[in-house]
Amino acid sequence: MNNRQERKLLTRQALMNSALQWVEEGQHFSSLSIREVAKRAGVVPTAFYRHFKDLDDLALNLVDELSLVLRQLMREVRQNRVSPSHIIRDSVAQYCEYVARQKVFFQFMSQSMTGGSNTIRQAIRSELQYFAKELVSDLQRMSLLPNLDPVMMDHLADLTISTVAYSTIQLLDLSDASSQARNDFEMKLTRQLQIIYIGAAAWKKA
Amino acid sequence: MNNRQERKLLTRQALMNSALQWVEEGQHFSSLSIREVAKRAGVVPTAFYRHFKDLDDLALNLVDELSLVLRQLMREVRQNRVSPSHIIRDSVAQYCEYVARQKVFFQFMSQSMTGGSNTIRQAIRSELQYFAKELVSDLQRMSLLPNLDPVMMDHLADLTISTVAYSTIQLLDLSDASSQARNDFEMKLTRQLQIIYIGAAAWKKA
DNA sequence: GTCTTGTGTGTACAAGTGTGCACCACATAA
DNA sequence: TTATGTGGTGCACACTTGTACACACAAGAC
Secondary structure (H helix, E strand, C coil), rough: CCCCCHHHHHHHHHHHHHHHHHCCCCCCCHHCCCCHHHHHHCHHHHHHHHHCCHHHHHHHHHHHHHHHHHHHHHHHHHHHCCHHHHHHHHHHHCCCHHHHHHHHHHHHHHHHHHCHHHHHHHHHHHHHHHHHHHHHHHHHHCCCCCCCCHHHHHHHHHHHHHHHHHHHHHHHCCCCHHHHHHHHHHHHHHHHHHHHHHHHHHHCCC | CCCCCHHHHHHHHHHHHHHHHHHHHHCCHHHHCCCHHHCCCCHHHHHHHHCCCCCCHHHHHHHHHHHHHHHHHHHHHHHHHHCCCHHHHHHHHHHHHHHHHHHHHHHHHHHHHHHHHHHHHHHHHHHHHHHHHHHHHHHCCCCCCCCCCCCHHHHHHHHHHHHHHHHHHHHHHCCCCHHHHHHHHHHHHHHHHHHHHHHHCCCCCC
């Protein structure tokens, strides 16, 4: 057999994957039981405790893993950015594709953002705040929107994240719909973000 | 004893209130059991079936009740609107107050919007769409934003709802915070909606 | 080699779960 | 007045749940 630590990591991953699988099937994380997740991981219930204190603990680790996914997405979008004149449209397209690819992560995030325990909600919120801060620094680096003071900049970033996050909820329920519907969705999100950034550009310090 | 139908309605209400109470305590609706909700309503488990097919059925009825709450909110905001120059600021203030007053309804809505069963999500989404449609007709009645075609108008309404809905999630976690924090929140939401409507006004059909 | 350490197993138990069934009591209809 | 329909009760059943405990057995330390 392999290294001992590797074996441990393997079952740990199996447990986390089983939890995600549960969410993928349309169930809510909060209705998952230790026994169920252990069964799916092909392991006896009590073995669960070798890896996590309880299900909340597992959820927090999922959030951590999720943060890696989000950061990778951010990196990809930054690299693939082709035409600066279509930043919004292209970013939206990439984002949608990424959500489809990593669907279950976004499902977990969106349901835990509103439904998880207090600690989990905190964890996800701080993750999104990190995302917003990155967005702010991007905007500043490109010297866009010099008319906005730092506070307004934060509000703008928060608004952007909020729009995308809310849209994601719709997108997740759309993933088995026609590609026409998905195109409409992309168009809608693009237009909405354009409205926002037109408004931000027109903002006066008044 | 009272009328028989009244008695029935009373326990029915007791069951629904117990479910909301569960949510109010920070639990997720999906982790509620028939036995638990019956116990809280002071009734034997099997009595539950005299009123609802299952918990999903109860949740759908909660959504219906919620729709009444939302429509009343809409009515209030329309009536109390004082200064047309501060529509956004005043509406936000009223909304926040309303959320604080009906906190548990919004908790239930926000957690079921992302975490409920498919049917429940549908029900809530269509409720929000109704809300968006009302907003569109309000905007049209006041002849604001004549530069927007119907499709863009829908996107704008959707964006407004989305911003408010997402903010509500934050607001719900803020309700026991300092009034300073709540003020900051109102300010933020106001500014964000202003950005949006400035952007919408500046939109060109290009 | 032996010893320790730690991951996974099996058993066990009390508590909680959905739900079928027979029953009761009382408001209403006759 | 009696009959009926219906909301609520109590019991029963098989099942799931969290978790304690003793154990097995292989990887790594010595």
